[in-house]
Amino acid sequence: MTALLELAEVARHFPVRDALGRARGAVRAVDGVSLAVPPGSVLAIVGESGCGKSTLGRLALRLIEPDAGAIRFLGEDLRALSPRALRARRRDMQMIFQDPFASLDPRMTVEDAIAEPLRLHRIVPRGGERARVAELLERVGLRPEAARRWPHEFSGGQRQRIAIARALASGPKLVIGDEPVSALDVSVQAQVVNLLRDLIRDLGLTFVLISHDLGVVRHIADRVAVMYLGRIVEEGPAAEVFADPRHPYTRALLAAVPGMGAKAVPIEGDPPSPIAPPPGCRFHPRCPHAEALCRAEAPPLAGGAHAAACHLQSRLPPPPVLRGPDRG
Ligand code: SF4
Ligand code: MG
Numbered sequence: 001m002t003a004l005l006e007l008a009e010v011a012r013h014f015p016v017r018d019a020l021g022r023a024r025g026a027v028r029a030v031d032g033v034s035l036a037v038p039p040g041s042v043l044a045i046v047g048e049s050g051c052g053k054s055t056l057g058r059l060a061l062r063l064i065e066p067d068a069g070a071i072r073f074l075g076e077d078l079r080a081l082s083p084r085a086l087r088a089r090r091r092d093m094q095m096i097f098q099d100p101f102a103s104l105d106p107r108m109t110v111e112d113a114i115a116e117p118l119r120l121h122r123i124v125p126r127g128g129e130r131a132r133v134a135e136l137l138e139r140v141g142l143r144p145e146a147a148r149r150w151p152h153e154f155s156g157g158q159r160q161r162i163a164i165a166r167a168l169a170s171g172p173k174l175v176i177g178d179e180p181v182s183a184l185d186v187s188v189q190a191q192v193v194n195l196l197r198d199l200i201r202d203l204g205l206t207f208v209l210i211s212h213d214l215g216v217v218r219h220i221a222d223r224v225a226v227m228y229l230g231r232i233v234e235e236g237p238a239a240e241v242f243a244d245p246r247h248p249y250t251r252a253l254l255a256a257v258p259g260m261g262a263k264a265v266p267i268e269g270d271p272p273s274p275i276a277p278p279p280g281c282r283f284h285p286r287c288p289h290a291e292a293l294c295r296a297e298a299p300p301l302a303g304g305a306h307a308a309a310c311h312l313q314s315r316l317p318p319p320p321v322l323r324g325p326d327r328g
Helices: 053-060 083-092 110-120 129-139 144-148 156-168 186-203 214-220 238-243 248-255 292-296
Strands: 005-017 023-037 042-046 068-073 093-096 174-178 206-211 223-228 231-237
Touching: 005 053, 023 053, 023 068, 023 231, 042 053, 042 214, 053 174, 053 206, 083 093, 093 156, 110 129, 110 144, 110 156, 129 144, 129 156, 156 186, 186 214, 206 214, 214 238, 223 238, 223 248, 231 238, 231 248
Parallel strands: 042 206, 042 223, 093 174, 174 206
Antiparallel strands: 005 023, 005 068, 223 231
């Protein structure tokens, strides 16, 4: 089956300059990532902050330009599209951002915010917008009367529902959520996660969930890709990655989740600088299993449908038995 979204060896480096504007290297935010997202599936991209996952999400929708690699949407190369063709394509690809306080324009009523993409893409005939906005509000669990109000009149969770309605307005095939619940109160996170899960199922959406919260990921993802310093270090079916993590970094991430490891153990050390990533396996300075080979050679992502980028993946001791996360 053709992937809805496919990335091949995508890279994006951000130049770093000193106070005098002199080039001082580059942050290798995304450094050769390949991924395929089949239609109707939910792929979660997980990792610590700064691993490149948000940059990857923006690259996938061409909100920012890659330095290298191919990005295909339904087999079509997004990088080859003219600005005009890309704008038309945006109807099919939408993003939900972390912060609904920033992503909604405070000077627009809820109706205008949701109707904007309808107008932009000429989706409903003039005069039909109000009914479509009401329908979208209902889909996200809000009353149609909300249309006449302003974003500041709503709580964080309600605002994120409005942002979700706006993202769904154009009838996208692909939605990317960049930490869509992490700015919300813990008490409403589960409600918004459940809403997303229901929408994905009912609308047959293809969804890419960018998240550092493995409890959320476990709740809705079909597949998981684990990122570390700009690269994918493990990728596989969510149930397998959680039950049988193959990469030492994935194991450490899971063990660090309160309630998931026998006892939450923080990962040792900070991630090294993405400006000068360590040679060989980028995880070696923090890996308890590192050997000489790990310091010398970068391990390829290998293993088929459940793959890991670790030289020792066939020789590692079995992972500790993990419990489910405490949160639902
Ligand atoms: Fe650890 Fe070596 Fe595997 Fe890297 S390749 S994760 S350093 S064992
Ligand atoms: Mg981020």
